[in-house]
Amino acid sequence: MSEQDPVPMEDQKPASDSTPAELAPSTTSETxxxxxxxxxxxxxxxxxxxxxxxIALEAVIETRVEEPDVxxxxxxxxxxxxxxxxxxxxxxxxxxxxxxxxxxxYGFYRWIDQSPGVAMQLRPLRRxxxxxxxxxxxxxxxxxxxxxxxxxxxxxxxxxxxxxLKKMLVPESWRLQLVGVQDAxxxxxxxxxxxxxxxxxxxxxxxxxxxxxxxxDPNARTAEKMAPMPMMDQATVEENRAERMPxxxxxxxESYSTLMPQTPGLLLTMDDLLKLPRHELVTQFxxxxxxxxxxxxxxxxxxxFLEAYPPAFIDGREPKYVYMETPDGxxxxxxxxxxxxHPQTLLVTEMMGAPLTQYHGAPLRLHMPTKYGYKQIKRIGxxxxxxxxxxxxxxxxxxxxxxxx
Amino acid sequence: xxxxxxDKMTVTIRIERKHPLAIRWMHWVNFPVxxxxxxxxxxxxxxDSDNAYRHPHAIxxxxxxxxTLLRLFPxxxxxxxxxxxxxxxxxxxxxxFMWIFxxxxxxxxxxxVLSGEWRFLVPERRSLRDAIQVTLVDLHLRKGLPEQIKYNxxxxxxxxxxxxxxxxxxxxxxxIYKPTQxxxxxxxxxxxxxxxxxxxxxxxSFLAFFMVHVGQVVLAGWNNFRAMVSGREIQSANxxxxxxxxxxxx
Numbered sequence: 001m002s003e004q005d006p007v008p009m010e011d012q013k014p015a016s017d018s019t020p021a022e023l024a025p026s027t028t029s030e031t032x033x034x035x036x037x038x039x040x041x042x043x044x045x046x047x048x049x050x051x052x053x054x055i056a057l058e059a060v061i062e063t064r065v066e067e068p069d070v071x072x073x074x075x076x077x078x079x080x081x082x083x084x085x086x087x088x089x090x091x092x093x094x095x096x097x098x099x100x101x102x103x104x105x106y107g108f109y110r111w112i113d114q115s116p117g118v119a120m121q122l123r124p125l126r127r128x129x130x131x132x133x134x135x136x137x138x139x140x141x142x143x144x145x146x147x148x149x150x151x152x153x154x155x156x157x158x159x160x161x162x163x164x165l166k167k168m169l170v171p172e173s174w175r176l177q178l179v180g181v182q183d184a185x186x187x188x189x190x191x192x193x194x195x196x197x198x199x200x201x202x203x204x205x206x207x208x209x210x211x212x213x214x215x216x217d218p219n220a221r222t223a224e225k226m227a228p229m230p231m232m233d234q235a236t237v238e239e240n241r242a243e244r245m246p247x248x249x250x251x252x253x254e255s256y257s258t259l260m261p262q263t264p265g266l267l268l269t270m271d272d273l274l275k276l277p278r279h280e281l282v283t284q285f286x287x288x289x290x291x292x293x294x295x296x297x298x299x300x301x302x303x304x305f306l307e308a309y310p311p312a313f314i315d316g317r318e319p320k321y322v323y324m325e326t327p328d329g330x331x332x333x334x335x336x337x338x339x340x341x342h343p344q345t346l347l348v349t350e351m352m353g354a355p356l357t358q359y360h361g362a363p364l365r366l367h368m369p370t371k372y373g374y375k376q377i378k379r380i381g382x383x384x385x386x387x388x389x390x391x392x393x394x395x396x397x398x399x400x401x402x403x404x405x
Numbered sequence: 406x407x408x409x410x411x412d413k414m415t416v417t418i419r420i421e422r423k424h425p426l427a428i429r430w431m432h433w434v435n436f437p438v439x440x441x442x443x444x445x446x447x448x449x450x451x452x453d454s455d456n457a458y459r460h461p462h463a464i465x466x467x468x469x470x471x472x473t474l475l476r477l478f479p480x481x482x483x484x485x486x487x488x489x490x491x492x493x494x495x496x497x498x499x500x501x502f503m504w505i506f507x508x509x510x511x512x513x514x515x516x517x518v519l520s521g522e523w524r525f526l527v528p529e530r531r532s533l534r535d536a537i538q539v540t541l542v543d544l545h546l547r548k549g550l551p552e553q554i555k556y557n558x559x560x561x562x563x564x565x566x567x568x569x570x571x572x573x574x575x576x577x578x579x580x581i582y583k584p585t586q587x588x589x590x591x592x593x594x595x596x597x598x599x600x601x602x603x604x605x606x607x608x609x610s611f612l613a614f615f616m617v618h619v620g621q622v623v624l625a626g627w628n629n630f631r632a633m634v635s636g637r638e639i640q641s642a643n644x645x646x647x648x649x650x651x652x653x654x655x
Contacts, residue, residue: 075415080416080417082416083416083639084639086420090637091635094635094636094637095635109437120493124501125501128501142586145585145588146584286597289492290454370585397493400496405583
């Protein structure tokens with residue numbers, strides 16, 4: 001590949017030479033130049049008198065000459081110099097404009113880079129996440145069905161992320177808190193305050209491999225693993241200053257969507273859930289870290305759950321969002337209601353033909369092939385229908401809330 | 406020196422309008438934007454390139470059979486480039502600048518088609534032969550560059566390929582970005598992992614193109630470089646005229 005051009009540059013000439021105004025009344029345009037007869041060779045004459053632009057002219061001549069002819073060397077050089085002078089003037093203007101463009105471009109970059117962070121993401125980039133989500137919702141409506149695979153292709157899922165799972169839950173103490181359901185008081189599982197339900201934990205360590213998050217010691221603070229550098233210092237300061245919250249003990253802190261005391265709702269048991277039709281699914285799980293695995297899931301469809309326990313209308317309309325949380329409130333996620341109605345959104349009780357294990361979110365986790373893994377919450381303790389855009393663990397640490405695939 | 410009216414004299418050089426304004430703008434917008442896309446892409450890619458699980462990403466490597474010469478990228482490369490733990494920064498920039506990259510690229514192709522400038526760019530029957538000759542001349546193995554108007558055969562092939570790479574990077578990017586909503590596209594490319602693999606290697610091709618391109622621009626010199634800024638190039642009057650070629654299309 002070559003971008004070589006046999007013609008030399010004219011700007012090698014010393015700057016002290018004649019100004020364009022002196023030399024060229026600028027009557028020479030390139031179109032006129034086209035009409036003129038191409039110059040025959042001029043080498044001998046030109047070389048005899050290297051007056052104006054020896055370097056440039058010589059190079060032109062050397063590459064061009066076929067047979068020497070008689071032309072007035074001074075005139076040729078003067079004519080060429082007029083062309084070069086016009087070019088210099090044009091070059092000057094072009095480079096001033098180019099410099100202005102470069103400064104504007106750099107200013108644009110600085111504007112982004114110096115913007116304040118919104119949930120650990122630079123504001124213009126956070127806005128871009130939101131705009132991208134709006135476009136994706138409008139174009140796709142989250143309707144497409146993810147491809148499914150044969151059972152043979154499925155394999156055990158990696159454990160990745162153990163927030164809200166670190167202590168072993170006593171299975172009998174598990175209830176699903178459900179808030180915002182229609183005619184809640186008519187259900188036998190109704191209670192006037194779901195927040196008083198006490199989840200119990202076992203002290204014994206699990207033998208299960210609890211996995212890692214990324215490339216770092218699983219005990220390192222999340223900010224060190226995932227947060228963008230400019231915001232990390234800030235996060236570390238806050239982490240050190242803040243008292244440990246009773247809920248939300250991980251890096252992102254307590255969810256602003258967590259329940260207030262005295263929130264009425266239902267306390268559902270696993271038996272309640274298993275009354276819904278069982279569904280199996282073999283789909284690809286995709287982590288925003290980049291890896292993906294085909295997994296065999298079984299459980300009940302969230303769509304069926306929403307049929308059985310429909311959301312109460314707010315201001316005459318269905319609420320827009322669904323919020324979920326682990327029993328200890330350490331991990332939490334938010335969704336559009338319609339994504340929960342997607343026929344492949346599954347409340348999972350089994351993986352790879354076996355009941356869920358502790359670090360895969362026993363007894364109940366979410367799978368939705370329309371979202372990245374960080375939205376597929378493990379060990380669901382609360383489902384809440386809400387009109388306020390719910391808080392989301394990884395969104396607070398700089399990731400996109402929508403996370404739609 | 407007496408001033409003689411220019412058209413009475415015989416000039417041996419002329420100013421040629423080489424690159425239209427639109428092409429220059431889009432070229433220079435693309436330069437930092439493509440850089441940002443590659444840089445932010447590497448920040449994202451790092452997150453899965455060599456993690457604690459030793460997740461065997463055998464495909465992101467250079468090797469034959471089971472012998473791996475190089476895994477991309479070695480730890481020291483990441484450290485040198487300050488890549489580790491900037492994932493969300495990468496995601497933020499990638500999903501912002503993708504729009505500028507895509508729109509600029511689409512505008513470029515539309516401009517090429519509408520202006521007719523594609524005629525300078527699309528390889529001709531003789532381009533491959535010319536490209537070989539040009540390469541040999543570049544390597545000082547042979548003499549005599551083949552005749553060209555705006556671009557030689559090697560340039561035609563390279564610049565057309567880079568447009569195809571642009572199409573490829575957008576299509577594979579889309580397949581990774583929306584693998585559920587656009588699963589037909591992802592499947593067409595051989596699945597999610599394959600789409601990621603293609604996306605990665607097209608990026609590497611962009612880097613390779615960039616190296617050669619910058620090297621050639623440096624070798625070609627000021628006159629050629631300036632034309633990408635000012636649009637004009639000084640040509641010998643004997644050279645075939647780019648402007649005349651443009652007029653001949655109409």
